[in-house]
Amino acid sequence: MATQAAWETFPHEADVGVRGTGATLAEAFAGAATAMTAAICDPAMVAAREAVAVECVAPEAELLLLDWLNALVFEMATRRMLFSRFEVDIAPEDAGLRLRATAWGEAVDVARHQPAAEVKGASFCELKAGQQPDGRWLAQCVVDV
Amino acid sequence: MDTSRLKRRGPCEWELPASGRMRVPGVIFASKELVQAMDDKVAEQVANVASLPGIVDASYAMPDAHWGYGFPIGGVAAFDADEGGVVSAGGVGFDISCGVRTLHTGLKAADVEGVKRHLADVLFARIPAGVGSTGALRLSGPEMDAMLRGGARWAVKEGYGSEADLLRIEEHGCVAGADPKAVSEMAKKRQRDEMGTLGSGNHYLEVQVVDQVFDAAVAQAYGLAEGDVVVSIHCGSRGLGHQIGTDFLREMVIAAAQEGIVLPDRELACAPLKSALGQRYLGAMRAAINCALANRQILTHLARAAFAAVLPGARLPLLYDVSHNTCKEEMHTAADGRKRRLFVHRKGATRAFGPGHAELPAEYRPAGQPVLIGGSMGTASWILAGAAGTEERAFGSACHGAGRAMSRNEALRRWHGRNVVDELAAKGILIRSPSFRGVAEEAPLAYKDVGEVVDAADHAGLAGKVARLRPLVCVKG
Numbered sequence: 001m002a003t004q005a006a007w008e009t010f011p012h013e014a015d016v017g018v019r020g021t022g023a024t025l026a027e028a029f030a031g032a033a034t035a036m037t038a039a040i041c042d043p044a045m046v047a048a049r050e051a052v053a054v055e056c057v058a059p060e061a062e063l064l065l066l067d068w069l070n071a072l073v074f075e076m077a078t079r080r081m082l083f084s085r086f087e088v089d090i091a092p093e094d095a096g097l098r099l100r101a102t103a104w105g106e107a108v109d110v111a112r113h114q115p116a117a118e119v120k121g122a123s124f125c126e127l128k129a130g131q132q133p134d135g136r137w138l139a140q141c142v143v144d145v
Numbered sequence: 146m147d148t149s150r151l152k153r154r155g156p157c158e159w160e161l162p163a164s165g166r167m168r169v170p171g172v173i174f175a176s177k178e179l180v181q182a183m184d185d186k187v188a189e190q191v192a193n194v195a196s197l198p199g200i201v202d203a204s205y206a207m208p209d210a211h212w213g214y215g216f217p218i219g220g221v222a223a224f225d226a227d228e229g230g231v232v233s234a235g236g237v238g239f240d241i242s243c244g245v246r247t248l249h250t251g252l253k254a255a256d257v258e259g260v261k262r263h264l265a266d267v268l269f270a271r272i273p274a275g276v277g278s279t280g281a282l283r284l285s286g287p288e289m290d291a292m293l294r295g296g297a298r299w300a301v302k303e304g305y306g307s308e309a310d311l312l313r314i315e316e317h318g319c320v321a322g323a324d325p326k327a328v329s330e331m332a333k334k335r336q337r338d339e340m341g342t343l344g345s346g347n348h349y350l351e352v353q354v355v356d357q358v359f360d361a362a363v364a365q366a367y368g369l370a371e372g373d374v375v376v377s378i379h380c381g382s383r384g385l386g387h388q389i390g391t392d393f394l395r396e397m398v399i400a401a402a403q404e405g406i407v408l409p410d411r412e413l414a415c416a417p418l419k420s421a422l423g424q425r426y427l428g429a430m431r432a433a434i435n436c437a438l439a440n441r442q443i444l445t446h447l448a449r450a451a452f453a454a455v456l457p458g459a460r461l462p463l464l465y466d467v468s469h470n471t472c473k474e475e476m477h478t479a480a481d482g483r484k485r486r487l488f489v490h491r492k493g494a495t496r497a498f499g500p501g502h503a504e505l506p507a508e509y510r511p512a513g514q515p516v517l518i519g520g521s522m523g524t525a526s527w528i529l530a531g532a533a534g535t536e537e538r539a540f541g542s543a544c545h546g547a548g549r550a551m552s553r554n555e556a557l558r559r560w561h562g563r564n565v566v567d568e569l570a571a572k573g574i575l576i577r578s579p580s581f582r583g584v585a586e587e588a589p590l591a592y593k594d595v596g597e598v599v600d601a602a603d604h605a606g607l608a609g610k611v612a613r614l615r616p617l618v619c620v621k622g
Contacts, residue, residue, distance in 0.1 A: 011552035013549055014548075063399075070391050074331060108276055111579075118345045121390055124215075144240070
């Protein structure tokens with residue numbers, strides 16, 4: 001289970017790139033999720049009060065990353081929440097890879113969070129998920145805002 | 146962009162000759178300055194679109210083209226189902242039928258000046274805007290399906306606006322062939338609380354004044370004169386459209402390999418128009434177009450109520466409503482002289498039918514279709530008119546906006562929202578937004594000069610300049 005990961009956003013001409021890195025694929029996925037929150041607001045301003053469970057299955061790691069981020073987009077949109085802490089577990093199975101995760105966050109508070117834009121969806125643009133030559137794991141894509 | 150690969154066809158027209166996997170050439174409509182400022186990714190994406198099965202005549206880029214997903218934003222391409230043509234979820238994008246509508250107010254700038262601050266506050270209070278905002282309307286399952294089938298026509302029946310509005314919307318406010326059954330339950334759930342909401346990012350409601358008229362005859366046909374106050378609304382199909390884009394992009398990427406379609410970029414995810422998946426996507430995408438039209442109709446109703454509260458007696462008839470991010474079934478005469486039923490993808494591009502087109506309202510038919518171009522919140526927006534012959538140039542299409550000049554990251558580094566609001570207020574432009582960070586990311590200088598874009602559209606013969614609009618009040622999501 002991953003609780004800590006490095007993350008950053010990166011520029012795209014119209015939208016925002018999100019990137020996570022870590023010692024495992026799961027850590028990189030957690031980092032990418034934090035970066036996606038950073039595309040909306042400062043993750044440090046989002047209290048980890050309420051837990052939401054997320055589960056998805058995909059044939060390979062890149063599709064799984066899209067499914068993970070899009071599942072969070074759906075939860076943010078329908079629950080009117082923002083998330084700041086993620087525990088991710090990824091395990092192989094017959095259909096490919098299964099992700100089980102918990103995202104912690106709170107209801108959107110516009111005055112405090114100052115959210116700039118909602119994420120519409122995670123795209124295949126700049127999509128990468130896998131191990132780098134240096135052994136670290138990377139998970140990234142551009143999200144449409 | 147490296148222009149050495151391009152052949153200049155005219156002052157604002159450049160050909161990217163077909164090579165490699167390209168089935169047709171690319172054509173970029175832009176001035177030398179604009180084309181040089183474009184990212185090389187635009188040419189790459191134009192070439193990738195040109196490689197898709199069943200593409201007709203050329204892969205086009207409008208003057209505001211910039212790096213998108215699969216298609217460039219500002220990309221136009223038409224496909225023939227009888228020649229193996231495809232429909233691309235990536236070619237339409239996430240924000241299906243995002244568009245602009247402009248309303249007359251019957252008021253002059255002087256009528257508004259004294260109440261501008263109050264009007265800004267009332268509009269901001271009544272128009273749900275920004276992340277997490279919800280509308281007052283909750284639709285049951287059958288009501289949601291009726292909305293997805295009926296679009297703005299459904300909204301008018303529900304009491305949001307009048308029948309007269311429908312005549313001034315593409316397809317009279319309701320695109321045929323929408324299939325609510327093709328829309329996932331997740332998409333419908335995302336929309337449940339979002340009817341009548343503006344959204345966030347680059348979406349806005351602006352009160353504007355007609356700053357300058359460039360074509361008096363067409364302006365008169367559109368009912369515009371210098372000093373007139375108008376209202377423009379920019380938004381789309383909200384969560385429903387976003388989820389449909391997400392659902393079908395994934396499904397098409399996986400299916401493309403099974404159909405033997407080689408995707409140079411996964412964002413070009415597509416399916417043959419005659420396949421079950423292609424038909425299902427068309428049904429869902431058309432439902433999203435109707436959702437966007439219904440949403441803009443409800444927002445129009447809210448804007449009218451806000452004006453009535455501040456300026457009793459003001460009436461806000463619709464000038465016109467245009468959609469970007471669509472795939473529409475249209476009849477066109479292709480370069481081979483044959484009249485063909487084509488599926489025209491416009492990704493960040495506006496339909497711009499020229500004078501005489503049967504689709505246009507009778508009162509606009511001699512002038513051509515109003516083409517509503519959004520600028521940035523501190524500069525200008527434009528009203529153009531579809532030019533004669535534009536159907537032969539890019540299947541009746543033109544640009545849609547200014548296009549970003551820099552990333553959101555860079556804009557955040559350069560500006561603070563509070564300062565942007567204060568500086569614009571000093572120029573007489575009142576900004577109302579729930580998020581200062583959002584304002585910083587949308588700072589006027591983060592966008593290209595919309596004037597250059599519309600000049601290029603005019604010189605390229607896509608759409609002629611009619612009027613320039615200056616913002617007075619901007620409600621930002």
